[in-house]
Amino acid sequence: MTPKGWCPGALRPMPAGDGLLLRIRPRGSRLDAGQVAVLAEISGIFGNGQVDLGSRATLQLRGIREETLPQVHRRLETLGLLDGDPRLEARRNIMVTPFWRDGCGTQALGRELEAALRDAPDLPPKFGFAIDTGERPALQDASADIRIERAGGDLLLRAYGMARGERVSRGTVTPRVLDVLEWFAGTGHRRMAQAVAAGIQPPLHADAAPDRQAPLEAILRSAPFLFAPFGAATSAALSELAGHALRLTPWRAVLPERDVQGDLWLTDPDDPLLRVSACTGAPGCASASVVTRELARELARHVPMGRHLHVSGCAKGCAHPAPASVTLTGRDGFFDLIPDGPAGGEPALRRLPAASLPDVMRGHLGSQL
Ligand code: SF4
Structure with a gap:
């Protein structure tokens, strides 16, 4: 079992069923062309060739062998992907929109925020930031506690869970972030949305709402993204893109900066495979008693457009913490079926064997999906 609240990093890898898992947080949510090539190589040589695209624009190398960890760290350090210490690495949870342009200031904001976080109070492991100041808003549904956005021509600082944020200038944005972090550290909450839901108001003026965001379907059609089903890429898939700078996204997709x-x-x-999510499941995760991704591939063709099927190895729901149209949650080698709920929701059907699920999806639940 993974300790509660554990948030893996490159310096603090997480033991998983298939070896160590190293989470890389690329600065500015971007990998340059050289980094892409070397990460593919590291995954193939020192890992099991599996590379996860995380929901916070991160990249996870899987199956790293313990004895090779010093070599992996040395190579990551050469790439500029290793932090000075695990504490700094853990707080550098900064997601940057893929829709930035040279000179728009978005990448500079990311660097400035990263530097400012060195002086921030200790934060809970999953606390994160989104910089959504590109040519159009895109990260409003992504998991981030503090957001820097745009409202008309102004910068906006908003706490997740609040509909409106405070207009800030380029010079005051990071000092105001630090003010909010000082306040948050005293609330005792682990995520901003929890604090807001408990009626605790962040010390921000509610000046304006962020610019309206297009539906995710439209965002995903607006640029030549490359998608990895389940966010599960491979060293071979990454090698195909070697020599190309990539922007990482929270949508299990990368955006190459040039055509490739x-x-x-x-x-x-x-693609129907993008209507299903599934975690690593067995045997990769020690908490799982069921195989998840093969099943999700098989069931994907039963999922109509606009709906979502989530197959989860256990009630934790790592791959899709939010409710899905249908969630199948593994338990003791069987599946519970939860309609319109998350992996830990109340099942409508229990202890379904995997072999019965294609029929269950086609028949009983076909009209609900
Ligand atoms: S949801 Fe999946 S990956 Fe997460 S702990 Fe459970 S089995 Fe493991």
Whole structure:
């Protein structure tokens, strides 16, 4: 079992069923061309070739062998992907929109925020930031406790859970972030949305709402993203993109900065495989008693457009913490079926064997999906 609240990093890898898991947090949610090539190589040589795209624009190398960890760290350090210490690494949870342009100030804001976080109070492990100041808003549904956005021509600082935020200037934005962090550290909450839901108001003026964001489907059609089903890419898939700078996203997709053919990636945002999510499951995760991704692949064709099926190895629901149209949660080698709920929700059907699920999805639940 993974300790509660554990948030893995490159310096603080997490033991998983398939070896160590190293989470890399690329600065500015971007990998340069050289970093892409070397990460593919590291995954192939020192890991099991599995590379996860995380929901916070991170990248996870899986199956790293313990004895090779010093070599992996040395190579990550050469790439500029290793922090000075685990404490700094843990707080550097900064997600940057893929829709930035040279000179728009978004990447500079990310660097400034990273530097400012060195003076921040200790934060809970999953506490994170989104910088959504690109040419159009895109990260409003992504998991981040503090957001820097745009409202008209102004910068906006907003706490997750609040509909409106405070207009800030370029010079005051990071000092105001630090003010909010000092306040948050005293609330005793682990996530901003929990504090707001408990009626505790962040010390921000509610000046304006952020610019309106297009539906995610439209965002995913607006640029040549390359998708990895389940966020599970491979060293071979990454090697295809070697020599190309990549922008990471929270949508299990990367955005190459130049045109590139990726045969091991999906390019159609309407592909049925993108309507299902599934965690690593057994045998990769020690908490799972069921195989998840093979089943999700098999069931994907039963999921109509606009709906979502989540197959979870256990009630933790790592791959999709939010409710899905249908969630199948593994328990003791069987599946519980939860309609319109998260992995830990109340099941409508219990102890379904995996072999029965295609029929269950086609028949009993076909009209609900
Ligand atoms: S949801 Fe999946 S990956 Fe997460 S702990 Fe459970 S089995 Fe493991």
